[in-house]
Amino acid sequence: MQWKGRRQSTNVEDRRRMAGGTMVAGGGILAIIVTIIGLLIGGGGDLGSLFGPGGGAVAGQTQTEVSLTPHQKEMGEFASVIFADTEDFWNEQFKESGLTYEEPRLVLFTGSVSTASGYATSATGPFYSPPDKTVYIDLTFFDEMARKYGAPGDFVYAYVISHEVGHHVQNLLGTLSQVTAMQRQASKTQGNELMVRLELQADFFAGVFAHHEHAQGYLDVGDIDEALVAASAIGDDRLQMQAQGYVVPDSFTHGTSEQRSRWFKLGYTTGDPSKGDTFTPAYNSL
Ligand SMILES: [Zn+2]
Structure with a gap:
């Protein structure tokens, strides 16, 4: 079939970049834990160091890019x-x-x-x-x-x-x-x-x-x-x-x-x- 270079639909949502199954659940739980810790210790400025470089950034992120x-x-x-x-x-x-x-x-x-x-x-x-x-x-x-x-x-x-x-x-x-x-x-x-x-x-x-x-x-x-x-x-x-x-x-x-x-x-x-x-x-x- 001839298809290359033709119009692509704008009604397509590609969720394949999101890891499925347990990885999503893991991210979700981790996000919840981070949020709770953040509330307990207040401010949460040092959270990044607990999870390694950029680790604190997973808060609120529920899916992982693949x-x-x-x-x-x-x-x-x-x-x-x-x-x-x-x-x-x-x-x-x-x-x-x-x-x-x-x-x-x-x-x-x-x-x-x-x-x-x-x-x-x-x-x-x-x-x-x-x-x-x-x-x-x-x-x-x-x-x-x-x-x-x-x-x-x-x-x-x-x-x-x-x-x-x-x-x-x-x-x-x-x-x-x-x-x-x-x-x-x-x-x-x-x-x-x-x-x-x-x-x-x-x-x-x-x-x-x-x-x-x-x-x-x-x-x-x-x-x-x-x-x-x-x-x-x-x-x-x-x-x-x-x-x-x-x-x-x-x-x-x-x-x-x-x-x-x-x-x-x-x-x-x-x-x-x-x-x-x-x-x-x-x-x-x-
Ligand atoms: Zn059918």
């Missing part, structure tokens, strides 16, 4: 360019429909992250949090896609990020809240079916976005295949087969490998967001 490798930096820039492309695309689409697109945020993190939807770890995979309209991604997920699921390639980033942005579009259009309301009345199986419909539509939106990227001349030969490999690699049937050796369709929440790549492809060939109705067709014909 530096990014050149590869990590580049991946962050790449994600930011793709995110900017989704902004351009959806701003235009909403405008054509007489609507205003509220741009989402993207948070890059390492290990774990706290969000308006609660606490999450990298094991969750990339996700969209509706209350704060934010996409959260630990970019090491893509190494895992390549290693574990046999889906390498730079366009996998574009597929995954634009899929998550697709959930944001569903949020703005009211689809997410409608589905949540319907799920309250539904059985577990029906609830899962609604999730599959949401996910396949997000895959469709990712395909529509890929169509746009292609039209802009950003795609390399093989990019769409990379996305299709990724879409089918993370189908529920394949993941379940790998994890437990058998498939339970009622428990599907993302769709099968075949469905995911087919809806992505439909988005890519039509390039038309309005052609992605995954809610009207009968479930077994999706």
Whole structure:
């Protein structure tokens, strides 16, 4: 994919420079201790010597800087360019429909992250949090896609990020809240079916976005295949087969490998967001 030298999004927050887990807790506790000592002895002018050069400066600082490798930096820039492309695309689409697109945020993190939807770890995979309209991604997920699921390639980033942005579009259009309301009345199986419909539509939106990227001349030969490999690699049937050796369709929440790549492809060939109705067709014909 052609991405270097293009606009990066201003809605990206890179939290990867912050050390996670126990280091953060350690910093927090240390900060509290320093504050308390400072209060007890008053003034606190000599605190620096207790912690070595600059040690006193940790007071109030709750996170520790770690530096990014050149590869990590580049991946962050790449994600930011793709995110900017989704902004351009959806701003235009909403405008054509007489609507205003509220741009989402993207948070890059390492290990774990706290969000308006609660606490999450990298094991969750990339996700969209509706209350704060934010996409959260630990970019090491893509190494895992390549290693574990046999889906390498730079366009996998574009597929995954634009899929998550697709959930944001569903949020703005009211689809997410409608589905949540319907799920309250539904059985577990029906609830899962609604999730599959949401996910396949997000895959469709990712395909529509890929169509746009292609039209802009950003795609390399093989990019769409990379996305299709990724879409089918993370189908529920394949993941379940790998994890437990058998498939339970009622428990599907993302769709099968075949469905995911087919809806992505439909988005890519039509390039038309309005052609992605995954809610009207009968479930077994999706
Ligand atoms: Zn999704």
